[in-house]
Amino acid sequence: MKLKGKIAIITGGARGLGAEMAKLFALEGATVIAADMNDLTYEQDNVFYYQLNVTDVDNCQQLFNDVIEKYGKIDILVNNAGITRDALTRKMTDDMWDLVIDVNLKGVFNLTRLVGPKMMEQGQGSIINISSIVGEYGNIGQANYSATKAGVIGLTKTWAKEFARKGAKVRVNAIAPGYIMTDILKTVPQDLLDKFAKQTMLGRIGEPVEVANAALFLAGDDASYITGHVLDVNGGMRL
Numbered sequence: 695m696k697l698k699g700k701i702a703i704i705t706g707g708a709r710g711l712g713a714e715m716a717k718l719f720a721l722e723g724a725t726v727i728a729a730d731m732n733d734l735t736y737e738q739d740n741v742f743y744y745q746l747n748v749t750d751v752d753n754c755q756q757l758f759n760d761v762i763e764k765y766g767k768i769d770i771l772v773n774n775a776g777i778t779r780d781a782l783t784r785k786m787t788d789d790m791w792d793l794v795i796d797v798n799l800k801g802v803f804n805l806t807r808l809v810g811p812k813m814m815e816q817g818q819g820s821i822i823n824i825s826s827i828v829g830e831y832g833n834i835g836q837a838n839y840s841a842t843k844a845g846v847i848g849l850t851k852t853w854a855k856e857f858a859r860k861g862a863k864v865r866v867n868a869i870a871p872g873y874i875m876t877d878i879l880k881t882v883p884q885d886l887l888d889k890f891a892k893q894t895m896l897g898r899i900g901e902p903v904e905v906a907n908a909a910l911f912l913a914g915d916d917a918s919y920i921t922g923h924v925l926d927v928n929g930g931m932r933l
């Protein structure tokens with residue numbers, strides 16, 4: 695029970711990596727608010743659905759207010775909701791650029807600007823931002839996505855400094871997954887997935903639970919002296 699009594703918000707917690715983290719955190723004793731635009735794809739004790747579009751500032755404020763009113767605190771925030779709209783730069787439309795920036799970058803800001811200061815006031819908290827290997831190394835056809843995921847690393851380091859002021863034990867870290875088998879990879883052709891698998895030291899695409907295990911580590915006290923860090927979970931893809 696590594697998260698006993700903790701209150702956790704996980705955005706994009708309805709499916710994929712967010713669902714895996716929500717289930718694992720709940721099994722480890724947390725009460726989890728899985729905040730997503732879409733309904734949960736699973737049932738798990740102590741995981742509660744909250745309808746949230748991270749791009750909607752009022753919706754974020756309402757979620758924050760409701761969680762504080764009901765539980766009085768927020769111990770863990772995982773900024774996980776994310777989307778792709780891939781195209782080569784010359785073919786990328788304004789809509790594709792704006793939407794990905796809005797969800798993956800501004801969405802992270804929208805909720806964290808409420809939760810981070812609250813954690814400072816509480817004196818403790820753990821924020822985990824889900825970046826990507828693409829934010830670290832770039833990728834053809836993902837100018838919008840890579841910009842957001844690199845941006846999330848910048849936010850992580852900024853907030854690790856900003857929210858730890860005044861003696862607050864607020865830690866902020868990022869996870870940079872490689873290629874993990876979720877719906878987000880559905881549009882990637884199989885031959886490309888096989889190529890990605892071969893590029894890893896472990897010779898395979900990752901499983902969602904492997905990212906969830908990393909998130910559990912960063913969320914809990916086992917990572918009590920780790921902040922401002924970007925944890926690669928990519929099977930050794932870029933070694």
Ligand SMILES: NC(=O)c1ccc[n+]([C@@H]2O[C@H](COP(=O)([O-])OP(=O)(O)OC[C@H]3O[C@@H](n4cnc5c(N)ncnc54)[C@H](O)[C@@H]3O)[C@@H](O)[C@H]2O)c1
Pocket residue numbers: 705706707708709710711712729730731732746747748749774775776777797801824825826827870871872873874875876877878879
């Ligand atoms: N799967 C991978 O290979 C991989 C690799 C690197 C990074 N990531 C990142 O991990 C995170 C989770 O990805 P995933 O693979 O589980 O994707 P997914 O598509 O399976 O799940 C994403 C979830 O986010 C939700 N969501 C989308 N837009 C939202 C919004 N505006 N407000 C609230 N919720 C919203 C969706 O409804 C969905 O439940 C994303 O940030 C993604 O960029 C994934």
